[in-house]
Each structure stands twice: as structure tokens, then as C-alpha cells.
Amino acid sequence: MEPLSETQVIQNLRQTEDPSAQYYAAWWLGKMRSQHPDAIPLLLRALEALDATPIDPEQRGVALNAIRALGLLRDMRAEQPLLALLHSNDYTVREEVVRTLGAMGSCGAVEGIRALLASGLEGAGAEQPSSPLLNEPCEALLEALGDIGDGSSSNLAVIHPFTEHPRPLIRSAACRALLQLTGLDQWGMELKKLLNHPEPLVRRGALLDLGATGWLAAMPSIRTAAVEPSLKLVALREVAERNVDPNDVLDAMDGLL
Amino acid sequence: MTNTALDQALQTLERATSTPELVKATQALCALNDLEAAKPLVKVLGFNNPAVAAVATQGLIQLGRDTIPILLVSLDARNYGARAWVVKVIAALRDPRGLDLLEHALEADIAPSVRRSATRGLADLELSEDAAHDQLVRCFEGLLKAVRDDEWVVRYAAAYGLEQRLNSAAVSAHLAEQGRAALNQLASDAEGVRVVQLRALKALQRLNAG
Numbered sequence: 001m002e003p004l005s006e007t008q009v010i011q012n013l014r015q016t017e018d019p020s021a022q023y024y025a026a027w028w029l030g031k032m033r034s035q036h037p038d039a040i041p042l043l044l045r046a047l048e049a050l051d052a053t054p055i056d057p058e059q060r061g062v063a064l065n066a067i068r069a070l071g072l073l074r075d076m077r078a079e080q081p082l083l084a085l086l087h088s089n090d091y092t093v094r095e096e097v098v099r100t101l102g103a104m105g106s107c108g109a110v111e112g113i114r115a116l117l118a119s120g121l122e123g124a125g126a127e128q129p130s131s132p133l134l135n136e137p138c139e140a141l142l143e144a145l146g147d148i149g150d151g152s153s154s155n156l157a158v159i160h161p162f163t164e165h166p167r168p169l170i171r172s173a174a175c176r177a178l179l180q181l182t183g184l185d186q187w188g189m190e191l192k193k194l195l196n197h198p199e200p201l202v203r204r205g206a207l208l209d210l211g212a213t214g215w216l217a218a219m220p221s222i223r224t225a226a227v228e229p230s231l232k233l234v235a236l237r238e239v240a241e242r243n244v245d246p247n248d249v250l251d252a253m254d255g256l257l
Numbered sequence: 258m259t260n261t262a263l264d265q266a267l268q269t270l271e272r273a274t275s276t277p278e279l280v281k282a283t284q285a286l287c288a289l290n291d292l293e294a295a296k297p298l299v300k301v302l303g304f305n306n307p308a309v310a311a312v313a314t315q316g317l318i319q320l321g322r323d324t325i326p327i328l329l330v331s332l333d334a335r336n337y338g339a340r341a342w343v344v345k346v347i348a349a350l351r352d353p354r355g356l357d358l359l360e361h362a363l364e365a366d367i368a369p370s371v372r373r374s375a376t377r378g379l380a381d382l383e384l385s386e387d388a389a390h391d392q393l394v395r396c397f398e399g400l401l402k403a404v405r406d407d408e409w410v411v412r413y414a415a416a417y418g419l420e421q422r423l424n425s426a427a428v429s430a431h432l433a434e435q436g437r438a439a440l441n442q443l444a445s446d447a448e449g450v451r452v453v454q455l456r457a458l459k460a461l462q463r464l465n466a467g
């Protein structure tokens with residue numbers, strides 16, 4: 001099969017007859033970091049489907065892929081439309097929007113994210129009835145606050161309770177954000193403890209969270225953790241790219257190939 | 258070495274359920290240092306449990322190159338995690354009999370972790386005395402393919418591998434030129450991933466200093 005050209009992909013997203021072609025096109029534009037002038041306007045157009053009542057399930061899928069693509073393209077023209085979607089009543093839409101705003105480093109999103117977390121462990125962090133989901137996408141919200149990088153005291157205060165959340169991956173996300181925002185080793189030590197958790201899923205999450213902070217002192221623990229080498233390489237890549245002298249990190253990566 | 262020791266170790270492994278039990282049973286199997294343990298150790302690589310797989314990998318590497326014929330026929334088509342570990346063992350043993358398999362894994366495997374381990378293998382493989390030149394050319398060609406891989410981690414491994422191979426005195430001027438050009442490309446802005454650039458720059462710096 002011939003690979004699609006960018007022009008064809010743009011055309012596939014523009015047409016509205018075939019939602020599966022739109023779905024793939026939205027994904028492609030992000031994956032390939034498309035610079036096509038029509039990419040952002042068309043991805044933003046795809047978000048409009050989320051305003052309809054009822055929402056068409058296929059168009060919702062296209063919109064979710066568009067949100068993810070916008071997170072990879074990081075174009076600030078998307079900020080306002082995405083901020084409006086922070087209030088969507090669709091959990092998955094809120095989750096993807098928050099991830100994208102976090103990746104964009106959107107300072108405008110801080111207040112909205114904080115508001116979603118403000119009800120703390122009893123509200124945002126409580127489980128939905130008969131569902132594995134929490135009331136809010138806490139992991140994504142905490143990670144976004146850390147990535148955006150605003151270490152104001154009101155942000156720290158809203159993150160702090162989540163370091164005591166019953167779910168280890170939520171604790172991990174909270175520690176990651178606090179380490180990013182304060183640089184205090186104590187949060188790194190908490191993440192290192194989670195690297196020894198009996199559940200492989202928790203160890204993997206904590207490993208990637210440690211990597212995302214770029215905390216150089218994490219390197220020995222990342223190397224020896226009981227996690228697949230491929231994930232360790234992803235985490236160490238983050239550490240290497242966030243430090244001025246990455247020589248030792250590169251040596252550690254060579255040893256894991 | 259009696260068969261009972263092996264049978265006992267296999268039974269313990271069979272009964273193990275938790276990760277600590279599996280690790281202990283796998284360690285016991287490795288400690289036998291028995292080639293008969295190679296097949297069950299390969300099976301352990303397919304459990305999708307990194308703690309246990311790491312122990313089994315070390316055990317297989319310890320068994321040495323006698324395991325190569327067993328490893329060459331043990332690639333699990335449905336489990337890319339297990340394939341990555343097997344390719345890793347073959348790469349670590351650096352046995353030239355692994356060359357065909359490493360080339361094929363790099364060329365055709367859909368899993369980046371398998372292609373990464375294969376690239377590492379092509380970087381470090383020992384060459385047979387009677388076919389050294391031919392094998393070196395094949396390793397180089399593999400590494401130059403890895404430079405064009407879609408996944409950053411494979412390109413990273415290619416930068417590592419080109420540095421290893423360019424360090425050897427046996428490299429012809431033509432191959433050396435191609436290898437340097439590939440490293441220059443990975444070090445340039447044409448490469449979109451920072452850590453790959455960093456690794457290629459480091460390779461060029463050390464090659465130029467040496």
C-alpha cells in the first residue's frame with residue numbers, strides 16, 4: 001500500500017463522508033508533526049462536534065484524536081478552544097484536553113486545572129460509583145500542573161493532598177509534579193520508593209514519572225529497577241534531554257540497549 | 258548433575274505464582290548451569306514479567322554460546338517482549354552464528370525493542386576469522402539501515418553501533434566514510450530527537466579525539 005501524502009491526509013480530514021478516514025487523518029497529522037497551513041484549522045473544526053447534542057460517537061472519536069494531535073503540534077491557536085473543553089461533561093474529553101494543555105505548557109489552563117482538583121481526595125480523587133474511574137482524571141491533571149511549571153503556593157497546596165491518595169499511580173503523579181515545581185529531593189525519594197512497588201504497572205508509572213522530572217539523582221534507581229529496558233531508555237532519554245551534561249546518562253543508556 | 262535436580266527445579270518453577278517465587282525458582286534453574294535448562298529459561302522470557310526475565314536472561318548468557326542453536330529456533334512470533342529478550346541474549350553472546358537472525362530481526366521485526374537489541378548485536382558481534390570482512394560489511398549495512406529507522410531508540414542504538422565499528426582498524430576507507438556520514442546526519446538538525454543527536458555528537462567527538 002502506498003503511504004498517504006500530506007495533501008491527501010488533509011483532504012481526508014476535510015471531507016465528512018467517511019469518519020474513519022478523518023479519524024486516521026487526525027492521528028497522522030500529529031504523529032507526523034504536520035506543518036501544513038490547514039492542519040490546525042481543520043483539527044479545531046473537528047472539536048466542534050463536541051458541542052452538538054447528542055454527540056455523534058464517530059465524530060467524538062475524531063475529536064479525541066484531534067485533541068491528541070494538537071498536543072503533539074503545540075500550536076497556541078488551539079489554547080482557547082481547548083480551555084473551553086476543560087468544562088466538558090465527558091471525562092475522556094477532559095482527560096485528553098488536560099494532557100494536551102499540559103504538553104503545550106499552557107499557563108492559561110492553570111486556574112481551570114486547579115479548580116478541577118480543588119475538591120481533593122473526597123471529591124476529584126474519589127471513585128465514581130460502579131466504575132474504575134475517579135471523578136476527575138487526576139493523573140492527567142496533576143501531571144499537567146507539573147509540566148506547565150507554575151510553582152505558586154496555591155498550586156502546591158492543591159497537589160499536596162494527592163501524595164496520600166490510596167492509588168499509587170495518583171501518588172506518583174503528585175510527587176512528580178511536586179518534584180518538578182519545587183525541586184525538593186523528598187518528592188524524588190517518594191518516587192524511588194514506588195519503583196520497588198510489587199505491581200509492575202506501578203513500577204513502570206513511577207519510572208516514567210521520575211524520567212519526566214529530569215532529576216539526575218534518579219539515574220541509579222532507574223537503571224536497577226525491575227522494569228523493561230525499553231521503558232528505562234524512555235525515562236533516561238527524558239533525563240538526558242533535561243540536563244546540561246548528560247554524559248553519564250548516555251553511558252547508562254548504552255548499557256541498556 | 259543428576260536429572261532429579263533439574264526436574265525438581267522445573268517443578269518448583271511450575272508451582273511458582275508470585276513474582277518473588279518466580280524469581281527464586283528461575284535463579285535456582287540458572288544455578289544448575291545445565292544446558293537442559295536453556296529451553297525452560299527461554300519459556301520464562303515469555304511470562305511478561307521483567308524481574309523474572311532479567312534473571313533468565315542472565316542465566317542464558319551464563320550458559321554461553323552452546324545455547325545459540327537453541328536460541329536460534331526459539332523466537333516466539335506472538336510475543337515481542339520475549340523476542341526482545343532472546344535477541345538481547347544473542348547480542349550479548351556476540352556469536353557470529355547469530356548474524357543472520359540479527360539482520361532479519363532488524364529488517365523485519367515490528368517491535369522497536371527487538372530492532373534495538375538487534376542493532377546492539379550488530380555493533381558488538383565478534384567476527385569469524387574466515388569471513389571477517391564479509392561479516393563486517395553486513396554489520397555495517399545493518400547499522401546504516403538502523404540509522405533510517407522510524408523509532409528514535411533504534412537510531413540511538415545505530416549511533417552507538419557506528420562508534421563501536423568505526424573504532425576498529427579493519428574498516429575499509431569506503432565503509433568508514435559511509436559510517437561517518439551517517440553519524441553526521443544523526444548529529445545534525447535533520448534528526449528530530451535530541452538524545453539521538455547528543456549520542457551521535459558524543460560518538461563523533463570520541464572518534465575525532467582517538
